[in-house]
Amino acid sequence: MAVYTEVTDEALAAFLTEYAIGDMVAFRGIAEGVENSNYSLKTTAGDFILTLYEKRVDPADLPWFLGLMAHLATRGIVCPQPVRARDGEALRVLAGKHAAITTFLPGVWPRRPRVEHCGPVGGALAALHLAGADYAPRRANALGAHGWRPLLERSRARADEVQPGMMAELDTALTDILADWPADLPLGHIHADLFPDNVFFLDRKLSGLIDFYFAATDSLAYDVAVCLNAWCFETDFSFNVTKGRALLSGYEAVRPLSAAEKAALPVLCRGAAIRFLLTRLYDWLNTPDGALVTRKDPMEYVRRLRFHRAARDEHAYGL
Amino acid sequence: MAVYTEVTDEALAAFLTEYAIGDMVAFRGIAEGVENSNYSLKTTAGDFILTLYEKRVDPADLPWFLGLMAHLATRGIVCPQPVRARDGEALRVLAGKHAAITTFLPGVWPRRPRVEHCGPVGGALAALHLAGADYAPRRANALGAHGWRPLLERSRARADEVQPGMMAELDTALTDILADWPADLPLGHIHADLFPDNVFFLDRKLSGLIDFYFAATDSLAYDVAVCLNAWCFETDFSFNVTKGRALLSGYEAVRPLSAAEKAALPVLCRGAAIRFLLTRLYDWLNTPDGALVTRKDPMEYVRRLRFHRAARDEHAYGL
Numbered sequence: 001m002a003v004y005t006e007v008t009d010e011a012l013a014a015f016l017t018e019y020a021i022g023d024m025v026a027f028r029g030i031a032e033g034v035e036n037s038n039y040s041l042k043t044t045a046g047d048f049i050l051t052l053y054e055k056r057v058d059p060a061d062l063p064w065f066l067g068l069m070a071h072l073a074t075r076g077i078v079c080p081q082p083v084r085a086r087d088g089e090a091l092r093v094l095a096g097k098h099a100a101i102t103t104f105l106p107g108v109w110p111r112r113p114r115v116e117h118c119g120p121v122g123g124a125l126a127a128l129h130l131a132g133a134d135y136a137p138r139r140a141n142a143l144g145a146h147g148w149r150p151l152l153e154r155s156r157a158r159a160d161e162v163q164p165g166m167m168a169e170l171d172t173a174l175t176d177i178l179a180d181w182p183a184d185l186p187l188g189h190i191h192a193d194l195f196p197d198n199v200f201f202l203d204r205k206l207s208g209l210i211d212f213y214f215a216a217t218d219s220l221a222y223d224v225a226v227c228l229n230a231w232c233f234e235t236d237f238s239f240n241v242t243k244g245r246a247l248l249s250g251y252e253a254v255r256p257l258s259a260a261e262k263a264a265l266p267v268l269c270r271g272a273a274i275r276f277l278l279t280r281l282y283d284w285l286n287t288p289d290g291a292l293v294t295r296k297d298p299m300e301y302v303r304r305l306r307f308h309r310a311a312r313d314e315h316a317y318g319l
Numbered sequence: 320m321a322v323y324t325e326v327t328d329e330a331l332a333a334f335l336t337e338y339a340i341g342d343m344v345a346f347r348g349i350a351e352g353v354e355n356s357n358y359s360l361k362t363t364a365g366d367f368i369l370t371l372y373e374k375r376v377d378p379a380d381l382p383w384f385l386g387l388m389a390h391l392a393t394r395g396i397v398c399p400q401p402v403r404a405r406d407g408e409a410l411r412v413l414a415g416k417h418a419a420i421t422t423f424l425p426g427v428w429p430r431r432p433r434v435e436h437c438g439p440v441g442g443a444l445a446a447l448h449l450a451g452a453d454y455a456p457r458r459a460n461a462l463g464a465h466g467w468r469p470l471l472e473r474s475r476a477r478a479d480e481v482q483p484g485m486m487a488e489l490d491t492a493l494t495d496i497l498a499d500w501p502a503d504l505p506l507g508h509i510h511a512d513l514f515p516d517n518v519f520f521l522d523r524k525l526s527g528l529i530d531f532y533f534a535a536t537d538s539l540a541y542d543v544a545v546c547l548n549a550w551c552f553e554t555d556f557s558f559n560v561t562k563g564r565a566l567l568s569g570y571e572a573v574r575p576l577s578a579a580e581k582a583a584l585p586v587l588c589r590g591a592a593i594r595f596l597l598t599r600l601y602d603w604l605n606t607p608d609g610a611l612v613t614r615k616d617p618m619e620y621v622r623r624l625r626f627h628r629a630a631r632d633e634h635a636y637g638l
Contacts, residue, residue: 008430009520027427028359031348040359042366042425106361108346111327191409200344201328296498 004039005052007095013092019101023047032197035213037097038102047104049080052097057213058096062091064139066100067211068189073107075131077124078208080105107200107207113231118243120206121231122197122250124223125191128209129220129255132189141192141216141280143275145181148174151278158285162298166281170274172303177271182219182264190223191215196231221261224251225268228317229276229304237303247319273308274296277301323355324371326414334413338420340364341373346606351516354532357422366423368399371416376532378417381410382383383458385419386533387451387508394450396443397527399424426519426526432550434609438561439525440518441452441569444510447528448539451508460511460535463592464500467493470597474637477604481617485600489593492624497591501538502584509542510534514549540580544587547636548595548623556622564637584633592627 005025007015016024022045023189028099030038030049053062066082079289080102082090090100110117141147152159152174159167191198193214200207224247232243251257280298325332326346335343341364349357349368357370372381385401392400401409409419429436444526460466471478471493478486510517512533519526543566551562569578599617630636 008429009427010428010431024427025425026519029350043384047361104345106344108328108343109330165469199347221506292401 004054005095007039009054011095013087015045015092015222018087018092019083021048021083021087021101028294030198041101045064048083049102050094050099051102052094053213054097057098059306061139062098062100064137065215066090067133067137068106068215069212071135072128072131075134077128077131078105079212080085080208080210088207092187095219105200106206107202109200110196111196111244111286113196114257114319115240116204117196117199117201117206118231118246120201121194121227122247123254124199124206124209125194125223125227126251126254127193129188129223135189138217139189139215140188142260143192143214143279144218144222145178145271146218148271148274148278149178151282155208155278155281155285161283162281162284163302166302169302170277170281173270174274174308175271177267177274180267181271182267184258185219185221185261185264186258188220189215189221190218190226192218192223192226194223194227219261219268220255221257221264222268222272224248224257224261225265225272226275228265228269229272229301232317233304233307237307239307241255241318243318248317248319262319265317265319266308266311268309269311270305270308270315273301273305277305323373324416326358326369326371330414333410334418337406337411339401339405340367340402340420340546347368348591360420365401368421368423369413369418371413371418372532373416378419380458381417383456383533385409386422387454387534388457388465388531390454391447391450391453394453395448396447397424398531399527399529399541402627409426410636424519424527424529426521428516428519430515431510432515432562434559434562434565436515436518436520436525436543437525437550438569439520440513440546440550441543441566441571442529442583443518443525444513444542444571445570446574447510448507448542454508458508458534460509461509462533462598463535463541463572464590466499467590467593467597468497470601474597474600474604478600481600481603482621485621488621489596492628493593494591495628496593498584499586501579501586501589504538504540504575504580504583506536507539508537509537509545510536510543511545513546514540515541538580538583539574540576541587543567543576544584545594547584547588547621548591551636552623552626556619556626558626558635560635560637562637569635578617581633581638584636584638585627587631588630588636589624589627592620596624 022043025042028040030040035056036054041048041049041050069079072079074121083101084090090098106317152170198211228244232240234240277298284298322435327365327486341362344361347359349359354375355373360367388398388593393400397612398425411418473523546566547563551559596617599615603617
């Protein structure tokens with residue numbers, strides 16, 4: 001779930017007077033998302049989402065995220081739009097946290113991704129990449145390849161509590177990934193977290209993308225690798241190559257991958273797997289008992305990583 | 320939070336075809352409530368709440384709860400209304416759980432109750448008691464006085480882990496409560512859990528009551544005692560007698576308390592405190608690490624119980 005910060009009704013009422021979005025009708029915490037506190041907010045003018053940015057989001061990055069979302073919308077990407085208050089500012093403070101109201105997106109995220117979801121996801125990711133091309137500001141990817149070694153070090157002392165031998169396996173895997181990491185793939189703004197709970201569907205069509213708070217400037221093909229990890233494994237951690245093919249075909253129908261991007265897919269997938277593995281591992285070891293968060297099992301990404309390490313080339317993914 | 324059961328989009332889509340409430344627009348888990356899984360459901364016909372009943376709710380009781388909610392509405396109480404499917408049934412099965420769709424209530428629950436909330440809460444509670452009078456079916460209160468001794472026994476072995484001496488204090492308190500428990504106060508259907516998160520306000524007016532899944536047939540004045548515990552203590556566990564007076568005056572403006580009910584308030588308050596103390600204690604000792612539930616500190620009710628044990632008579636509550 002994700003409601004870390006409680007907003008009192010008085011504080012909320014005062015906050016809403018800063019906006020011209022009608023009067024309050026309802027306000028409920030949303031049990032989705034992991035990083036921030038999200039509330040569904042209904043006013044006499046319609047439905048909105050109120051987000052309070054929690055500790056993992058650097059406030060200095062918020063204008064970049066909100067700017068990207070606004071930019072993408074002008075290029076036809078359906079994503080939440082920051083709502084400006086009467087003074088023109090979308091980014092504000094509520095209950096001691098940075099906060100923003102965004103528009104409400106219709107749709108339901110697929111709890112069990114099927115092949116038919118994967119093509120549209122690939123297409124939407126490619127459209128997102130093209131749409132971001134003329135958003136000039138850049139944001140370094142703190143959770144990109146340069147960040148993985150320091151992240152692994154933070155779990156070194158206790159990684160083997162999760163599984164004996166874990167640290168040795170990760171050391172080897174990460175050394176190999178960084179040695180093989182491609183240096184000159186096409187860059188752009190990536191979503192970097194396009195998991196099923198961030199993609200809405202309605203009437204079997206993709207209806208919108210949400211949660212841009214991991215977005216950054218990085219290799220576009222790395223974003224494809226994130227999606228292959230997020231959408232194409234079955235619950236037994238087998239890789240469904242039909243899903244992989246659908247996702248890649250959907251992507252290439254909008255933005256063809258270069259030969260270098262294709263060849264790099266196995267190492268990009270290893271990198272994407274270790275990125276989620278490392279944050280999950282850290283959270284697993286450092287989430288206090290009773291915290292309002294579902295700890296996600298890092299072993300799920302060890303299983304994915306092993307698949308990628310065994311992949312001979314890009315054909316393993318359905319290309 | 321409260322989303323224990325995930326509903327797949329396919330299962331939800333199939334479920335909705337059983338209803339005549341339009342087409343799906345959105346579906347999000349709600350981070351509120353403790354006992355059941357709640358989703359906010361938006362269709363082309365409007366907003367609804369989908370509840371999946373989890374293990375603490377006995378399926379045999381569900382028709383009684385839904386029937387009470389429907390009955391109360393016919394008597395002017397604003398509360399969620401069960402939505403019947405095309406076959407006339409409101410109670411159904413989804414994702415292996417009993418489930419019902421209810422109407423959406425506008426309003427926001429007060430995160431920090433103030434004196435001005437307490438009068439309307441008292442009035443609404445009394446109106447609920449009167450409105451329930453001609454709902455014939457009865458439901459025994461499993462968490463009423465008869466249930467407290469067995470509940471305490473379930474925590475006996477480990478209660479002192481929470482605080483040394485806890486078990487001895489509770490043994491004495493419960494023995495005294497049961498010895499003093501009034502036998503012949505007016506009975507009726509009580510909400511039994513009218514905490515601030517179950518009372519909505521809009522424009523400073525009480526706009527509705529929710530969550531009737533602890534409702535039962537018991538002493539009406541015991542329900543008042545639950546509210547005194549829930550609404551009138553400050554965050555430092557001091558009792559705010561101005562709030563108590565407002566709540567009781569609000570109640571009595573609609574349904575005057577008898578002399579016997581007034582005289583029983585201290586023991587009823589001790590009983591209400593130990594009831595929430597005992598379930599919190601059990602949950603505290605038995606909630607697995609990483610569960611999607613906020614464990615509530617049982618010590619908060621030890622503090623309330625101590626206040627009630629020191630109360631000389633009903634005047635301690637503002638009467």
